[in-house]
Amino acid sequence: MKNKLFKIFALFVLASVILSACGGGIAATQAPAEKQKVVIFVGFGTGTDPDQVTAQEALAKKFNDSHENIEMEFLIVPNEEARERFLAMVSGDNAPQLVGPHGTSTIANFKEYWEDITPYIQKDNYDMSDFYGPATTINKYPDLDAGLPLGLYPSFLFYNKDAFDAAGLDYPTHDYEDASWNINALKDMAMQLTLDANDNTPNDADFDATSIKQWGYGDTWTDMRGQLAMFGAPDQGRPTSDDYKTATFNAPERVFGFQWLHDGIWKDHFIPDANGQAAIDATGADPFGSGQVAVWYSHTWFMSEGLNELPFAYDLAPLFFNQDGERIARIHADLFTMPKDAKNKDAAWEVMKWLVAPEQIVDVCKIYGCLPARKSTEEAYLNYLKERYPNIDHAVIFKAIDYLDSPHHEGWVPEWGKVNDSLNNVLSILYGEPEADVQAVMDQGNEDLQKILDEYWASH
Amino acid sequence: MTFPAFRKMSLARREALAGYAFIVPWIIGFLIFTIGPMLASLYFSFTKFNIIDPPQWIGLANYERVFSGIWDAIRTGDSRQFGDPLFWKSLQVTIYYASIALPLNLAFSFFLAVLLNQKVRAINVWRTIYFLPSIIAGVAVTILWVRILNPRVGVLNPFLKDVLGIQNPPGWLSDPEWAVPALVIMSLWSVGGSMIVYLAGLQGVPTDLYDAAKVDGANAWQRFWNVTFPMMTPVIFYNLVLGMISTFQYFTQVYVATSNSIGGLGSPQHSTLFYNVYLYQNAFRYFDMGYASTLAWILFIIVLSLTALIFRSSDTWVYYEGQLRGRG
Numbered sequence: 001m002k003n004k005l006f007k008i009f010a011l012f013v014l015a016s017v018i019l020s021a022c023g024g025g026i027a028a029t030q031a032p033a034e035k036q037k038v039v040i041f042v043g044f045g046t047g048t049d050p051d052q053v054t055a056q057e058a059l060a061k062k063f064n065d066s067h068e069n070i071e072m073e074f075l076i077v078p079n080e081e082a083r084e085r086f087l088a089m090v091s092g093d094n095a096p097q098l099v100g101p102h103g104t105s106t107i108a109n110f111k112e113y114w115e116d117i118t119p120y121i122q123k124d125n126y127d128m129s130d131f132y133g134p135a136t137t138i139n140k141y142p143d144l145d146a147g148l149p150l151g152l153y154p155s156f157l158f159y160n161k162d163a164f165d166a167a168g169l170d171y172p173t174h175d176y177e178d179a180s181w182n183i184n185a186l187k188d189m190a191m192q193l194t195l196d197a198n199d200n201t202p203n204d205a206d207f208d209a210t211s212i213k214q215w216g217y218g219d220t221w222t223d224m225r226g227q228l229a230m231f232g233a234p235d236q237g238r239p240t241s242d243d244y245k246t247a248t249f250n251a252p253e254r255v256f257g258f259q260w261l262h263d264g265i266w267k268d269h270f271i272p273d274a275n276g277q278a279a280i281d282a283t284g285a286d287p288f289g290s291g292q293v294a295v296w297y298s299h300t301w302f303m304s305e306g307l308n309e310l311p312f313a314y315d316l317a318p319l320f321f322n323q324d325g326e327r328i329a330r331i332h333a334d335l336f337t338m339p340k341d342a343k344n345k346d347a348a349w350e351v352m353k354w355l356v357a358p359e360q361i362v363d364v365c366k367i368y369g370c371l372p373a374r375k376s377t378e379e380a381y382l383n384y385l386k387e388r389y390p391n392i393d394h395a396v397i398f399k400a401i402d403y404l405d406s407p408h409h410e411g412w413v414p415e416w417g418k419v420n421d422s423l424n425n426v427l428s429i430l431y432g433e434p435e436a437d438v439q440a441v442m443d444q445g446n447e448d449l450q451k452i453l454d455e456y457w458a459s460h
Numbered sequence: 461m462t463f464p465a466f467r468k469m470s471l472a473r474r475e476a477l478a479g480y481a482f483i484v485p486w487i488i489g490f491l492i493f494t495i496g497p498m499l500a501s502l503y504f505s506f507t508k509f510n511i512i513d514p515p516q517w518i519g520l521a522n523y524e525r526v527f528s529g530i531w532d533a534i535r536t537g538d539s540r541q542f543g544d545p546l547f548w549k550s551l552q553v554t555i556y557y558a559s560i561a562l563p564l565n566l567a568f569s570f571f572l573a574v575l576l577n578q579k580v581r582a583i584n585v586w587r588t589i590y591f592l593p594s595i596i597a598g599v600a601v602t603i604l605w606v607r608i609l610n611p612r613v614g615v616l617n618p619f620l621k622d623v624l625g626i627q628n629p630p631g632w633l634s635d636p637e638w639a640v641p642a643l644v645i646m647s648l649w650s651v652g653g654s655m656i657v658y659l660a661g662l663q664g665v666p667t668d669l670y671d672a673a674k675v676d677g678a679n680a681w682q683r684f685w686n687v688t689f690p691m692m693t694p695v696i697f698y699n700l701v702l703g704m705i706s707t708f709q710y711f712t713q714v715y716v717a718t719s720n721s722i723g724g725l726g727s728p729q730h731s732t733l734f735y736n737v738y739l740y741q742n743a744f745r746y747f748d749m750g751y752a753s754t755l756a757w758i759l760f761i762i763v764l765s766l767t768a769l770i771f772r773s774s775d776t777w778v779y780y781e782g783q784l785r786g787r788g
Contacts, residue, residue: 080719083744091511109745113512220722274634274722279612281720341512417745425730428723432634 035071036347041089041096042074043082044106045334046301046368055367063354070347086110090341097348100147100336101368104410105420107139107146107337111412115338118145120349130358134404135373138333141412147335148356151370153299154400155330157320158306161313163214163294167192172295172317174393176402182321183260186295190216190270193294202269209269216270218287219297220277222330222409224423224430229409230319231257232326237409239423239449244414245457247449249423250442256323258430259438266434274431288314299332300397304369307389316396319403331404334370371397414456422448504753511749522754547755549730550738553640557734558707561644566699569651570692573658574684587659594652602716605646609633633717636731643713643732654699661695662688693778701770708763711736735759 042048047056056074063072075096077085089095090113107114121128126148128136135149157172164171169192173181191202193216200207219227229237233251240248264271272280272293280287286306288296297319298306307314319329336355338348355364361372362380372381378398385394413419426445429436466474505522507515528543542548576587593601608614609632617629630638665688673683714732719725725741726733739759743752 087511087744087747110747112510112747223724274728275611275631277722278606278610278634282607282610282613415746417741417747421724421726421741421745424722424724425727428721428728431722432631432636432728 035069036344037071037073038097038344038347038351040072040074040336040351041077041082041086041099042101043077043079043085044099044102046304047074047101048076048079049305052367059360059364059367063351067350070350072351090339093341095339095341095343097342097344098336098338098351101150101334101370102337103153103332103334104138104408105416107335108410108412109416109420111141111144111416113339113341114144114146115340115342115345116144117147117338117349117352121145124353126353130374130376132373132375132401134331134401134406135333137406138331138404138408138411139335147337148352149333149373150335150356150361151333151365151368151373152401153301153332153334153370154397154404155297155299155319155332156396156400157317158288158296158298158302158314159317160288160291160294161315163193163291163312169193171315172320174315174317174396176318176327176399179321179325181318182325183323186217186320187264187268187270190264190295191268192216194270207269212269212272212276213292215272215276215293217264217295217297218272218293220272220287220431221298221302223420224427225409225420226330227261227427228254228257229330229405230322230328231260232322232324232328236328236407237330237405238407238411238413239419240413240453245453247446247453249426249449250439250446253324255439255442258442260323262430262436262438265431273434274428277431299330300371301332301369303389313391316392318396318400327403328405329400329403330409331401332410333373334368371401413453414460415452418452419449422452501753501756504750505757507750508748509750509753510747515750518750522751523758525751526754526758546730546733546738550726550733550735553731553733554708554710554735557640557643557710558704560641561647562700562703562707564644565647565651565654565703566696568648569655569699570658570696572651572655573662574688576655576659577662591652591656594650594655598650598712599716601649602646602713605642605649606633606717609642609645633721633732634728636729639728639731643710643717646713654703657699658692658695661692665691690779691781694780697770697774697778701767704766704770705763708759708766709736710734711740715740 042056046052053074053076056076060072060074063070086096086099120126131149132152135152139146139149159172161171169189172186172189175181193214194202194212195214196208197211197213198206198208202209225237225239231253233248233253235241235248235251239254240246261271265273272287277287280290280292283290283292285291286302287293288298288302289306289308289310291312296302319327321327336352338345338352342348354360356373358374358376361374362377362384365372365381366384372378382394382398385392385397423445425448426441429441433441466477469477504515506517506519508518508521509515525543526547529541532541533539533548539545539548572590576583576590580586608616611617611629611631611634614632616632620626620629630642632638632642669687669691670683673687678686711734714734714737715725718727718732721727723729726737735755736759739752739755742748742755
């Protein structure tokens with residue numbers, strides 16, 4: 001028995017040796033060189049909807065079919081898990097080669113994690129002249145150029161034409177030069193568009209603020225810095241001095257803005273308070289799509305998710321001028337970034353270039369809803385917009401780029417996360433406290449911010 | 461096949477060795493996945509560590525940050541004097557929640573268990589109905605309650621207003637004063653687990669004790685207080701320890717309920733900034749893993765101390781049948 005087993009074993013070993021020898025020969029002559037893998041981590045921003053996942057798979061196939069040495073793969077992670085998953089990958093020495101598309105806030109929050117692509121641009125003498133100016137500066141810091149620009153998301157007003165018709169109001173102007181379209185005009189308009197359960201407006205004596213069914217204006221899908229950027233403080237979207245050492249949150253322009261918003265919520269009732277927003281959220285729709293906010297301030301990224309089969313007519317208008325006659329319209333800018341600890345960085349750079357190349361950038365932006373960052377593709381994208389959204393004024397979109405906030409409302413500040421959380425705590429007072437003493441709240445917010453900055457600079 | 465040395469051992473020794481062999485996989489897992497990370501986090505708590513750069517030893521600086529300024533804060537009554545005011549705020553929120561939710565959960569689940577221990581028709585159906593909510597995932601329950609508690613479109617406030625006549629019902633999760641009570645109400649939805657443990661305990665109380673009490677002329681309340689309650693103290697003790705630990709680790713419900721609200725996680729106005737929420741923020745939002753590890757160890761010591769306190773106090777109020785211990 002033992003002898004038989006030994007013979008079978010010997011035969012098996014011999015066969016293995018012969019087969020592996022043949023296999024080795026075949027491999028040596030036929031196998032292609034091993035491809036360098038570039039994993040693109042999607043989850044911090046847009047890109048996780050089922051339609052987008054399918055489109056990204058098609059994009060990866062297109063790349064892989066045309067590249068022999070690099071294999072592109074999208075890793076889709078739910079937004080609520082993205083932060084932990086990314087950190088786990090980095091700490092496990094398994095950083096993805098690219099992360100994106102994501103915007104200024106994620107780039108600023110994780111600023112120490114990204115590779116500066118300046119050497120890659122210099123090495124290839126990469127031509128940056130085709131990109132819109134803001135697209136090349138928003139995510140660029142003295143010590144970090146986070147990535148090649150992919151797309152811009154300028155901001156403007158979305159308005160419900162049916163609500164205007166029902167109120168007997170003229171639509172807001174589409175003319176960026178019309179100086180009469182200012183903060184007071186918006187307020188007057190918004191108050192006439194705000195309706196309680198009995199169709200009374202805040203201008204009527206019988207108005208019931210507890211039963212509002214339609215608010216005139218909303219800008220609630222942004223944080224405290226974003227909401228106050230339009231009021232034109234010297235540092236615009238950044239609540240600190242140029243050297244990041246002094247808190248400037250309670251600058252007079254921001255105090256004015258906070259008071260204007262507070263009055264809009266609690267005195268004039270044309271902006272939904274925290275409970276109103278929670279009620280809108282409970283409908284499962286976005287504020288504009290729910291039909292409960294007549295004029296909605298947002299970005300182009302809202303178009304792909306918010307302008308789908310709405311039961312009312314709508315159009316776009318420029319953001320109004322602020323109290324000082326200035327227009328500051330927030331802008332978002334997305335790109336793909338390369339983590340410092342990633343392997344295959346040269347391959348990642350090739351993929352990054354391919355994604356924003358003139359041949360691809362329009363298709364890539366169609367997936368993510370961004371306006372391509374290349375000027376040369378403006379017409380191609382405009383044609384796409386005309387086809388996808390035939391009933392809106394497309395000129396409003398492109399012109400908005402000229403009014404961006406700088407410094408940016410999501411740009412880096414020391415302890416970015418702490419600063420944002422601290423200021424968003426102030427935001428919860430704005431939307432939750434009808435009796436808030438605005439100046440005192442802003443002063444306290446500034447004091448808290450200064451403490452965070454002082455602690456940071458004490459150890460840097 | 462057996463080894464000769466193994467055959468020479470006594471039966472008891474062989475059984476012991478076999479037992480150890482069976483638990484070796486668990487011990488290995490425990491050492492690698494529990495003790496290992498615990499020791500690593502203890503080391504990190506003495507470092508400055510942002511994940512991408514190697515940990516940098518800073519001694520007791522993280523602990524100093526937590527505990528500095530205590531006397532100034534007490535002396536002036538100004539919580540901003542604390543080295544890290546948000547640490548103390550998060551501890552205060554957690555203790556506030558625990559002090560309401562823990563006794564309420566213990567009492568409510570005990571009450572339900574007593575009800576479900578009665579001899580009534582279709583009792584198994586009732587037991588199933590009351591247990592069901594506890595097996596629904598915490599995220600789903602939280603989303604459900606966020607809607608129920610919504611002051612404008614939820615069903616609770618109209619009930620309070622129209623049925624109970626409360627003219628200004630609370631804003632619940634959007635009101636800093638009522639956010640924690642709202643979470644306490646939410647927690648009562650999930651008492652099914654401890655209720656079942658109580659129910660099992662109630663069914664184990666010997667009926668001859670009730671018979672003897674009846675013979676002695678005890679009424680229903682006296683039978684409950686002098687028979688049921690003492691016999692149930694080991695179960696209460698068990699639920700108290702587990703409940704205390706879980707309330708100090710409260711996280712998921714707050715994360716789901718507040719992360720997309722105005723003001724973000726822990727809002728409004730830090731009223732739901734629970735200890736674990738603050739720990740999470742430090743680890744994954746501020747990338748301060750060293751400080752987050754410090755917070756984790758302080759929480760561990762707090763929970764360990766409270767557990768020890770409960771165990772120590774158990775001599776005076778937990779009755780173990782057949783055990784000569786304390787007054788029991």
